[in-house]
Amino acid sequence: MIPSAARRFLRPSGLVPALGLLALGLLAPSAEAQKAAKLDVPITWLDQERPNRLPPLSLVEPLLDDEGVQGARLAIKDNQTTGRFLGQDFRLVERVVPADGDLGATFDAALKAGERLFVTGVDADALMRLAPRAEAAGALLLDAFTQDDDLRTDRCSPAVFHTSLSRAMKADALAQYLVWKTWRRWFLIVGSHPEDALLAAAYRRAATKFGALIVEERTYEDTGGARRTETGHVQVQRQIPVFTQDAPAYDVIVAADEADVFGEYLPYNTWDPRPVTGSVGLVPSAWSRVHEQWGGTQIQRRFERLVGRPMTDRDYNAWTAVRAIGEAATRTGTNEPKKLHDYMVGDAFALGAFKGEALTFRKWNQQIRQPILLVTPRMLVSVSPQEGFLHQRTPLDTLGFDLPESRCSLNP
């Protein structure tokens, strides 16, 4: 049944000569030739376990150890469904290195085994250590985890694509909405971890970019301790009002709490009755269970059937990475990393990913462009870019660092 389905696939067309030629190469009338045309497209999920993780501050949230890989698994299934009509065989190789293991050695072993297409869940420094080796080996790393802006502005590599969103992209998405609401006076509360500082920098930049004003900024020190405390709320109820007392007049709190230390304590505990946004309350996010528009219902259901829990941001990033490779392989009829790379940064690439418009890659830093959801735990509030924020290329480029602000100049 499948061979008959694939038999007449992709006839040459005057409109897409390149595709037509590829199709000619792929397809032949005889059964033997069909078998020969079978294209193997292995994609590797590469990740490293993280040691000593605390449970989330909100104990409602589960501590997940399979974020990312589950999105990759679903995307492989989606790729396979398409692939069976084309004689393309997608499969996922999973390589998860223990916390104290050697990521580099695992990567080398994967290269040695012939793997060239990687979707990664590792942090920025680990990723950039792999990048030169990937370049040398002609491999691609699709980063589905990092949020670091310097990877998009300074530390770029032709071997590295980003399907995760940078902090600046998310901060801009929230900032546009707050400005649209005319909630321009922000009270920024920053955690004491390095990643909180990076996120706060993104919010300061977003405020300047879109004309908001940070009227007050305070740091919430992480003094450590357990997440579960008997009658812990008694202290929180006393501490947070005092902590937020005597701020100049402001419209909204923006919490930069990537380390998940204090954000959840803010709503309803602040001295002034003000909405909380940023890391809690109204949160900018690539994906959320609350999103069901633009066909989102279907992928939410597919994911939950497969995994038994809702799809997260990181799962979605991995899904888009694996689907981006799948889309490029489908359209070009190849598994060669160089050709897939060129297609993905080219004008023809477009990925449908339940955001109401196509996802594409920024040529200069290979960052995926996409609309960003603004969500509360139970409802979609809005989607940025907001109406009226214009850009000469695409409104999506109002989110994050733009070409002139980046020192990266890949694919000129």
Add this chain to the structure above:
Amino acid sequence: MRRAIPLTLAFALAAGTAEASEIFVSNEKGNSITIVDGDTLTVKETVDVGNRPRGIALSPDGRFLYICASDDDTIQVMDTGTRKILHTLPSGPDPELLDLSPDGKLVYAANEDDNMVTVVDTGQRVMISEIPVGVEPEGMGVSHDGKTLVNTSETTNMAHFIDTDTYEITDNVLVDQRPRFAEFTSDDAEVWVSAEIGGSVSVIDNETRAITHKITFEIPGIAGEAIQPVGIRITKDRKYAFIALGPANRVAVVDAQTYEVQDYLLVGQRVWQLAFNPDETMIYSTNGVSNDISAIDVENLKVVKSVGVGRFPWGVAVKG
């Protein structure tokens, strides 16, 4: 009152038909079907139906309206005379769009949730086949000779050509991102497939199953991303094709001989689907976000009236 003239004209045109047509509109969020009088363009009745009604289609004799009640995982059958739901058909999960065989004996439904096209015998009310297709099947178009069924899959980005004798896929044609709708020309020579995210309509030769033309759209002042083709209807004489452009809030008028875009007609917000009246003097668009339908005079290519219906109008079918 500049609108008075075309309005009168529209009524005069409509009055020329033998009897008043009725426009059936499914309201996705309203869980209802609104019935609009084709002559007066006023709402006659609103009937509650199942959850999240989307694709609808009439039986060839106009007696039955088939309704995809997506969130009820069923197809409801309404008696168009009494407006009563007579029974349901086993559709498979989450039916979104459907089409009927020319004799009305079979319903072909796309099940977005399980990558299947379901074939249902409308008389026996049994599922007679399930055909595995690509990820998120949506658009369904049956050729006028009944021999070929085209299904589009939104994440696989293909038009699947299915032989209705064997229920086997014979051809797969890769089109642009998120194909939503498939429409055969009246002579079955071509199938037009819209790609919502790709922003294009692919014209596929039904003989060679190759793309022969790709229609794209440009509207001054409208971002390219907002031009999202969904519903397509082509006049029997192949003079015009009408293409709903989603959040661009316009219906494109295309010369169906030369594939040139002739005009963009401003309708309501987020225009989804289209349907002609029986003599093709009027075409109606469902405008999801503005909760209305637009009535377009085909001869003069003018939008003559907007009619408020239920919440998030989605599908539309016209009974003669």
